[in-house]
Amino acid sequence: MQMTVEEKDTDKVASKSGATRDIFLPPERQRVRDGGNPHVMAKNFSIFYGDFEAVKKVSADILSKYVTAIIGPSGCGKSTFLRAINRMNDLIPSCYTTGTLMFDGEDIYGRYTDEVQLRKKIGMVFQKPNPFPKSIFDNIAYGPRLHGVKDKKVLEEIVEKSLRKAALWDEVKDRMERNALGLSGGQQQRLCVARTLAVGPEILLLDEPTSALDPKATAKIEDLIEELRGSYTILIVTHNMQQASRVSDYTMFYYEGDLVEYAPTKQLFTNPRDQVTEDYITGRFS
Amino acid sequence: MSSVAKKPSTGASGGSGRERAIDIVNRRLAKRYRVEKRFRFYGLCSIIASVVFLAVLLTSIVGNGYTAFFQTYIKLDVALDATMLDRADPGGSDYQGIIKKSINKLYPEVEDRRSKRELYALFSSGAAFQLRNTVMENPDLIGTTVTLWVPADDDVDMLMKGHIKRDVPESGRRLSDKQLGWIDRLAVEDRIEKRFNVTFFTAGDSREPELSGIWGAVKGSFFTLLITLVLSFPIGLAAAVYLEEFAPKNLATDFIEVNINNLAAVPSIVFGLLGLAVFLNFFGMPRSTPLVGGLVLTLMTLPTIIIASRAALKAVPPSIREAALGVGSSKMQMVSSHVLPLALPGMLTGTIIGMAQALGETAPLLMIGMVAFIVDVPGGFTDPAAVMPVQIYLWADSPERAFLERTSAAIMVLLAFLILMNATAVVMRKRFEKRW
Numbered sequence: 001m002q003m004t005v006e007e008k009d010t011d012k013v014a015s016k017s018g019a020t021r022d023i024f025l026p027p028e029r030q031r032v033r034d035g036g037n038p039h040v041m042a043k044n045f046s047i048f049y050g051d052f053e054a055v056k057k058v059s060a061d062i063l064s065k066y067v068t069a070i071i072g073p074s075g076c077g078k079s080t081f082l083r084a085i086n087r088m089n090d091l092i093p094s095c096y097t098t099g100t101l102m103f104d105g106e107d108i109y110g111r112y113t114d115e116v117q118l119r120k121k122i123g124m125v126f127q128k129p130n131p132f133p134k135s136i137f138d139n140i141a142y143g144p145r146l147h148g149v150k151d152k153k154v155l156e157e158i159v160e161k162s163l164r165k166a167a168l169w170d171e172v173k174d175r176m177e178r179n180a181l182g183l184s185g186g187q188q189q190r191l192c193v194a195r196t197l198a199v200g201p202e203i204l205l206l207d208e209p210t211s212a213l214d215p216k217a218t219a220k221i222e223d224l225i226e227e228l229r230g231s232y233t234i235l236i237v238t239h240n241m242q243q244a245s246r247v248s249d250y251t252m253f254y255y256e257g258d259l260v261e262y263a264p265t266k267q268l269f270t271n272p273r274d275q276v277t278e279d280y281i282t283g284r285f286s
Numbered sequence: 287m288s289s290v291a292k293k294p295s296t297g298a299s300g301g302s303g304r305e306r307a308i309d310i311v312n313r314r315l316a317k318r319y320r321v322e323k324r325f326r327f328y329g330l331c332s333i334i335a336s337v338v339f340l341a342v343l344l345t346s347i348v349g350n351g352y353t354a355f356f357q358t359y360i361k362l363d364v365a366l367d368a369t370m371l372d373r374a375d376p377g378g379s380d381y382q383g384i385i386k387k388s389i390n391k392l393y394p395e396v397e398d399r400r401s402k403r404e405l406y407a408l409f410s411s412g413a414a415f416q417l418r419n420t421v422m423e424n425p426d427l428i429g430t431t432v433t434l435w436v437p438a439d440d441d442v443d444m445l446m447k448g449h450i451k452r453d454v455p456e457s458g459r460r461l462s463d464k465q466l467g468w469i470d471r472l473a474v475e476d477r478i479e480k481r482f483n484v485t486f487f488t489a490g491d492s493r494e495p496e497l498s499g500i501w502g503a504v505k506g507s508f509f510t511l512l513i514t515l516v517l518s519f520p521i522g523l524a525a526a527v528y529l530e531e532f533a534p535k536n537l538a539t540d541f542i543e544v545n546i547n548n549l550a551a552v553p554s555i556v557f558g559l560l561g562l563a564v565f566l567n568f569f570g571m572p573r574s575t576p577l578v579g580g581l582v583l584t585l586m587t588l589p590t591i592i593i594a595s596r597a598a599l600k601a602v603p604p605s606i607r608e609a610a611l612g613v614g615s616s617k618m619q620m621v622s623s624h625v626l627p628l629a630l631p632g633m634l635t636g637t638i639i640g641m642a643q644a645l646g647e648t649a650p651l652l653m654i655g656m657v658a659f660i661v662d663v664p665g666g667f668t669d670p671a672a673v674m675p676v677q678i679y680l681w682a683d684s685p686e687r688a689f690l691e692r693t694s695a696a697i698m699v700l701l702a703f704l705i706l707m708n709a710t711a712v713v714m715r716k717r718f719e720k721r722w
Contacts (some may be wrong), residue, residue, distance in 0.1 A: 116615070124608075124612040129606055131609070145616060192609070198613075
């Protein structure tokens with residue numbers, strides 16, 4: 001596992017020669033590959049906003065059932081990369097991608113990939129809690145209803161299960177018909193997690209889920225991630241390095257569109273290979 | 287901290303040494319308050335000015351118009367002589383003759399033709415129609431004497447309402463001294479009085495002010511606006527949703543957007559000319575009808591509705607869209623179950639404002655013949671009809687003094703409808719508005 005700046009610089013040469021050499025290889029990579037497919041694989045994956053290359057030729061594998069944190073200064077492309085995984089960037093007209101991004105062996109940006117199906121499997125929770133202006137029940141039941149669940153009993157079951165998973169059930173079970181906007185910010189965010197879980201995703205994308213919350217609510221969300229670890233592949237974008245080190249198994253560090261370093265969280269925070277990474281995690285810039 | 291304080295201290299307060307930032311803030315505070323106070327004062331002034339103008343407008347309209355809601359009637363005893371009426375066919379009789387006979391009986395001393403004509407002129411020509419309707423409704427009345435309150439001529443009405451002055455010389459008056467004498471006698475005999483003007487709310491237009499009413503125009507406006515609403519709301523909504531949510535952002539859609547904004551500012555008479563060329567001349571639709579009027583007003587209202595609807599769609603926060611897409615809804619599902627319900631209040635408001643604009647529109651309708659003098663109350667979309675603003679325009683153009691007050695009264699009716707529509711818009715917005 002010798003991941004250094006020099007190796008990063010050889011990337012271009014490597015791809016030109018056609019060799020499929022993987023850089024930023026996490027240590028367990030070999031093992032995971034032997035055991036099964038990594039959940040999301042990026043290869044020379046770039047994202048453009050018009051002429052601006054927001055994410056530059058990223059090649060990385062995201063491992064199934066692990067929590068991967070994405071850190072980096074503002075505007076480094078971490079959110080863009082996350083939103084690319086379930087094609088949320090499609091909403092931005094000038095955005096396009098090059099390279100490949102695979103999910104379960106399927107090209108996410110492939111011609112025949114249905115983004116609606118994709119988003120069912122890859123759920124997302126956003127920076128700002130965004131419940132629908134509807135009742136709590138309808139918020140959770142909206143996804144399953146979309147995907148054809150009509151039976152009221154089944155719906156109720158799904159809602160309860162999702163709310164329990166999101167550690168919100170006890171707080172809201174008596175007011176399921178109330179408007180979700182009446183909940184506190186932290187509760188709203190957990191409701192959003194529950195809403196995503198109700199659809200039965202395989203991957204959870206969390207885009208700075210705690211940046212709009214107070215420390216107490218943040219702790220609850222972190223507990224929730226701990227709870228969900230092992231059941232879902234979780235990617236979390238965060239500005240908070242303590243949070244990344246607390247909740248994640250692996251950490252990606254982005255800087256100016258480059259994936260500078262991708263390593264087990266402990267290793268990245270205690271023994272970064274890259275000078276930029278070290279500068280960032282020690283707070284020399286942010 | 288000190289660098290903040292240093293800069294101004296060298297300027298305003300001279301050499302007073304170091305100054306704390308809070309002092310500078312305090313010094314500026316009075317000025318800031320003054321600016322705010324002045325701004326509030328200007329705002330208040332403009333509000334007061336607009337309220338005064340509105341009050342002047344309303345006072346002048348109401349002051350001129352409220353008298354139109356009352357009309358002078360004269361009591362007439364009509365002997366329904368069986369020899370003059372055909373029981374089998376009561377409709378074909380000479381009711382004008384019967385009325386004249388009754389008038390003669392009231393004033394037996396008037397004998398020469400000229401005076402008689404002056405006498406008959408006190409009564410509206412509508413009296414004969416009223417008598418005819420009474421007899422047609424109840425033929426058993428033939429052979430008896432009925433007491434009828436028949437409308438007086440508009441000149442008598444104007445005299446009763448004080449618009450014709452008695453003190454001007456006879457030559458400058460529309461009523462002669464003789465006529466004044468007869469009217470005075472009617473008043474003494476309690477045969478003349480002002481009553482609520484039902485005709486104004488039930489009749490169509492007429493050359494005789496006392497027989498004219500707004501109902502024809504109200505119905506014409508209703509049919510026209512119904513066509514406009516039924517066409518422009520769905521088309522405008524669909525266009526706005528497509529442009530805002532589904533259309534690719536490219537040169538073509540930019541071009542369309544510019545054109546829509548332009549169309550909203552095109553003088554409405556141009557739409558009238560378009561309607562004349564396309565709907566009347568090319569498609570050969572019937573002129574002066576609510577159908578064509580509605581189509582023309584649809585063209586005029588569409589840009590307003592599209593622009594308002596697009597603004598409402600834009601105001602839906604992107605987080606809601608992301609949330610819907612994030613749980614795997616298609617774009618159509620996202621729009622129909624989240625975006626549209628949230629944008630609907632704004633869309634409805636825009637539509638009603640567009641409709642209110644259409645209700646008050648005259649110019650394009652002149653072009654398609656809705657300015658014609660139409661007596662009948664329209665019964666459908668293809669009957670010739672007038673609309674309220676055109677009716678106001680026609681009456682305002684008429685020389686009779688009695689049409690002046692009817693013009694104001696018609697404006698009051700139009701304003702009432704506008705207030706009703708705008709109030710509906712406010713209520714709807716309150717009702718459907720969701721907060722987040």
